[in-house]
Amino acid sequence: MSTAVATACVGLAIAAVVARRRSVVLVLVTLQSALLAGVAVWHAAGDVDLAPAAAGLVARTIVIAAMLGLGIARTREARPVRAGIEPMTRAALALAALLVVPALVPPLGIVAEDVQGAAIALCVLGIMLVLTRRATIVQILGIVVAENGATLLALAAPSGVPGVIEMGVVFDLVLIVVVAIAFHDRIFGEFGSGDTEHLRGLHD
Amino acid sequence: MTERAAQLLVAATVISPLASALVVQLASGARPAHLLNIGLGLVCGIIGIAASVTMLAGVEVGSGVLMGDALTGVYVGVISVVSLTSALLSPSYLRGGSGETFFAARRSVRSYYLALYAFWGALVAIPLVANLGVAWLVVEATTAASAVLVAYSGKPRALEAGWKYLVLTTLGLSLAFLGIVLVFVAAAPHAGGLGLLDWSTLPEALGRMSHRAATVAYALVMLGLIAKIGLAPLQNWLPDAHSEAPAPVSAMLSAALLPAVMLLAWRMRDAAIGVLGAEAANLPLVVFGMLSVAVAVPFLWQPIAWKRMLAYSSLEHMGIIAVGITFASPIALVGVVVHVSGHAVAKALGFHASVPLFATQPRAGRHSAVGIASSSPRTFAAMAVSVVTLGGLPPSPLFLSELFIVLGGIRSGHVVAATVLALLVALAYVGLLGSLLDAARADGHGATGVGGAGVVAPDGAAAASGSRIAVATLGSVVALACLAAAAIALPGSELATRIGSGAA
Numbered sequence: 001m002s003t004a005v006a007t008a009c010v011g012l013a014i015a016a017v018v019a020r021r022r023s024v025v026l027v028l029v030t031l032q033s034a035l036l037a038g039v040a041v042w043h044a045a046g047d048v049d050l051a052p053a054a055a056g057l058v059a060r061t062i063v064i065a066a067m068l069g070l071g072i073a074r075t076r077e078a079r080p081v082r083a084g085i086e087p088m089t090r091a092a093l094a095l096a097a098l099l100v101v102p103a104l105v106p107p108l109g110i111v112a113e114d115v116q117g118a119a120i121a122l123c124v125l126g127i128m129l130v131l132t133r134r135a136t137i138v139q140i141l142g143i144v145v146a147e148n149g150a151t152l153l154a155l156a157a158p159s160g161v162p163g164v165i166e167m168g169v170v171f172d173l174v175l176i177v178v179v180a181i182a183f184h185d186r187i188f189g190e191f192g193s194g195d196t197e198h199l200r201g202l203h204d
Numbered sequence: 205m206t207e208r209a210a211q212l213l214v215a216a217t218v219i220s221p222l223a224s225a226l227v228v229q230l231a232s233g234a235r236p237a238h239l240l241n242i243g244l245g246l247v248c249g250i251i252g253i254a255a256s257v258t259m260l261a262g263v264e265v266g267s268g269v270l271m272g273d274a275l276t277g278v279y280v281g282v283i284s285v286v287s288l289t290s291a292l293l294s295p296s297y298l299r300g301g302s303g304e305t306f307f308a309a310r311r312s313v314r315s316y317y318l319a320l321y322a323f324w325g326a327l328v329a330i331p332l333v334a335n336l337g338v339a340w341l342v343v344e345a346t347t348a349a350s351a352v353l354v355a356y357s358g359k360p361r362a363l364e365a366g367w368k369y370l371v372l373t374t375l376g377l378s379l380a381f382l383g384i385v386l387v388f389v390a391a392a393p394h395a396g397g398l399g400l401l402d403w404s405t406l407p408e409a410l411g412r413m414s415h416r417a418a419t420v421a422y423a424l425v426m427l428g429l430i431a432k433i434g435l436a437p438l439q440n441w442l443p444d445a446h447s448e449a450p451a452p453v454s455a456m457l458s459a460a461l462l463p464a465v466m467l468l469a470w471r472m473r474d475a476a477i478g479v480l481g482a483e484a485a486n487l488p489l490v491v492f493g494m495l496s497v498a499v500a501v502p503f504l505w506q507p508i509a510w511k512r513m514l515a516y517s518s519l520e521h522m523g524i525i526a527v528g529i530t531f532a533s534p535i536a537l538v539g540v541v542v543h544v545s546g547h548a549v550a551k552a553l554g555f556h557a558s559v560p561l562f563a564t565q566p567r568a569g570r571h572s573a574v575g576i577a578s579s580s581p582r583t584f585a586a587m588a589v590s591v592v593t594l595g596g597l598p599p600s601p602l603f604l605s606e607l608f609i610v611l612g613g614i615r616s617g618h619v620v621a622a623t624v625l626a627l628l629v630a631l632a633y634v635g636l637l638g639s640l641l642d643a644a645r646a647d648g649h650g651a652t653g654v655g656g657a658g659v660v661a662p663d664g665a666a667a668a669s670g671s672r673i674a675v676a677t678l679g680s681v682v683a684l685a686c687l688a689a690a691a692i693a694l695p696g697s698e699l700a701t702r703i704g705s706g707a708a
Contacts, residue, residue: 106416108386108416108417108420109414109417110386110413111389120382123379123382126375130371139371142375143371143374143375146375147378147381153382153385153386153389154385154388154389156389157388165337165338165341165388165398168338169341171341172341175348176374178348179348179351183351183366183370186306186363187363187367190360190363191360196367198360199360199363199364199367201361202365202444202448204443204503204506204508204512
């Protein structure tokens with residue numbers, strides 16, 4: 001796992017936090033997933049035992065991108081869903097989080113320090129996407145980014161993660177995305193928008 | 205029973221609900237689906253209860269992917285009974301629906317049963333799975349199945365509750381997955397199979413990591429599981445999801461899912477305790493558990509809607525269980541096991557009582573129920589049994605379990621924690637009692653009969669669900685009495701020793 005790959009993944013996640021349009025966020029997160037899938041395929045070329053996990057990551061990238069792309073095409077917003085926090089503010093928050101959170105976790109000596117930092121950063125940025133953005137599609141992509149953090153860490157290990165676990169994670173994530181898209185469609189049908197600002201009726 | 209037969213029974217416990225999810229799709233309409241559900245639910249429930257009894261009787265199962273011991277048997281029994289009652293009472297809930305649901309109208313009933321049985325299958329697999337990684341996959345699967353059930357009514361509030369539940373718990377589980385990968389990468393960087401994450405070998409795997417890495421991995425896994433359980437301060441989604449879900453689903457969420465995921469946290473704590481030390485390993489459960497009980501108390505004092513009150517009660521009881529686990533003395537562990545069982549019966553009854561309650565008093569879905577004692581005595585009786593049990597009033601088994609937990613805490617040297625817990629539980633009880641008294645009294649205009657407090661005249665359907673809740677109440681009282689008797693007999697018994705060794 002090279003520093004360049006880890007840095008590129010973090011850069012794509014920061015760009016996703018800042019980007020306004022959900023289609024752009026989808027492209028950025030898909031590129032990130034594709035980068036990780038590419039690394040997995042490259043590893044599998046040298047070790048056939050890693051082939052199922054690599055195939056799973058490739059399939060996950062394609063399937064999730066296709067499902068979310070169709071979801072976006074099916075539910076055109078009358079106007080872009082406002083995030084509630086301006087892009088530059090989001091960028092500043094993302095950079096602040098990237099400076100603070102990985103520093104809270106000391107080097108664990110398991111993988112290269114920059115890869116460790118990048119894995120944690122992806123989790124943090126995924127959480128930020130969910131918490132700072134209102135569009136349902138973008139919140140789903142936040143979950144994908146967070147799980148890409150764990151995938152990055154797994155790919156950094158020489159032996160990888162057991163194929164069974166990797167395939168299972170792929171299946172689970174696809175299942176969660178399927179359910180999330182079903183929710184998105186229902187929410188859009190109910191409110192005419194995939195803006196979670198409409199989902200603030202419950203309180204004590 | 206031979207071990208081979210026990211293995212097959214345990215496997216059938218997981219497979220039967222998953223197969224039932226597919227079989228019920230063969231129904232040609234709503235009524236055949238309801239009938240098929242009754243039959244399939246009974247089959248799955250009986251298999252699960254048989255597996256539970258087998259494990260409690262001392263037959264241990266260790267067949268690679270699945271495991272079973274006495275402690276597992278308790279959880280399988282709880283999940284099977286709760287899921288069975290939810291399946292049996294689902295037709296009553298579904299018949300009272302307005303027609304519009306999360307699913308397409310033509311298939312809404314069959315889709316409900318598909319999701320219900322898929323949820324049941326994943327849920328019962330949680331305590332049976334012998335591997336942390338596979339357990340994580342199964343918990344994620346429960347999230348997917350139960351999220352659509354939470355949003356089943358299709359109303360905006362249900363959509364909101366389901367979306368928050370799906371997104372927040374999945375995010376939490378992503379953190380847990382990062383922790384799991386960390387264990388795998390750190391413990392066996394050059395060669396490691398799935399077995400590295402088996403509960404039996406996990407202590408060794410954690411021991412091979414540096415102390416720092418083990419601490420970070422443990423913290424991530426526990427944080428993720430705690431987010432899924434909904435312990436404070438990560439409980440934001442819990443009251444919404446448990447109150448907006450259909451009553452049978454709310455029962456499964458509160459009475460079965462939360463304790464099952466708590467079992468995973470328990471096993472993770474046990475795996476890490478030798479590496480991190482008792483104080484560090486117990487810290488997440490003590491802090492989040494105590495905070496949960498403290499956060500629940502003020503809400504239990506408020507006049508809130510019945511199901512929302514039950515949801516906050518679940519927050520309280522999961523906190524009690526979390527703290528009880530950390531006390532770790534034999535009497536506290538008996539208390540935890542009795543608490544899980546008694547809470548399941550009382551909480552399920554409470555949620556099932558909401559079906560006739562809302563039929564009688566629709567406004568009770570959003571406001572505290574009033575005047576139920578006179579307008580629907582059977583429903584009030586169910587609510588009363590539920591509240592008295594959850595409040596821990598003698599002779600409720602939860603009185604005994606809470607007593608055991610507090611005594612266990614004192615015996616193991618956690619005097620302050622045990623005392624604070626006892627005080628908070630007492631405060632919670634007063635709040636619960638208040639809600640019951642509200643349900644009994646007349647409204648401000650002195651009207652408790654039909655027309656008063658938004659009470660509607662009972663029709664045939666409401667009368668039928670009133671009869672069903674009467675049967676459920678009777679069954680629950682018998683079950684609670686048996687649990688109370690078992691609680692008295694358990695301490696020092698051979699079964700308690702086997703349950704304790706399953707926890708160690």
